[in-house]
Amino acid sequence: MVDGVERRLAEASGLETDRPLLGRTSTAERVADILRDRIAEGYFPPGSRLSEESIGGALGVSRNTLREAFRLLTHERLLVHELNRGVFVRMVTVEDLIDIYRVRGLVECATVRGLGEPPYRVDAIEAAVAAGETAARERSWQDLATANIRFHQAIVSLAGSPRTDELMRGVLAELRLVFHVMADPRRFHAPYLTRNRQILESLKAGDPGEAERLLAAYLEDSRLQLSAAYAQKMSSD
Structure with missing residues (x-):
């Protein structure tokens, strides 16, 4: 039964x-x-x-x-x-989370670094940024989390590699297991909306070097913030 x-x-x-x-x-x-x-x-x-x-x-x-x-x-x-x-x-461990960010840094930054000559096809990135901004205005925090994930998927899709897209889909799905444990998705997504917009504007301006710099700093700050909060959450449960 x-x-x-x-x-x-x-x-x-x-x-x-x-x-x-x-x-x-x-x-x-x-x-x-x-x-x-x-x-x-x-x-x-x-x-x-x-x-x-x-x-x-x-x-x-x-x-x-x-x-x-x-x-x-x-x-x-x-x-x-x-x-x-x-x-x-699965319950993700803190060590898993750190490794997820290691993979993200390698794949996402390499994608931007490997871009050819502009202009770049940033329609999906722009749509994800707009969706995140709308979700924030409407205080729809789960939609904001989804928009942020789609932003990073769209970044990787610039590589035009189905295998890389598949890799990142799994990595980001695993990352969402972490967010489902955390109580306040707003805390981990809303502060990055402005940074998403900055990365988008750098790509639209044809400056992948600046976009990569912004993205690398973004991922490192996100890793430090989330891993500390997640470690605290897991130890308290």
């Missing part, structure tokens, strides 16, 4: 509405895509158990397909399998 809490988690996540996305190709990769998005959006918070029966029923996929999707997400460090207990959304 499916645990009531697990069933409610699956229902609240809106998985049944995602069933049409599977179409005729109910592959483990597509199931993993859907679950990754739901985890990143906070529908399945860190530490929650993922029920095969409730999720498989909501999506209309076989147990083997779902288990393969779980395996893929475990490889991406979003899930963890605990013997005789099941599959859980």
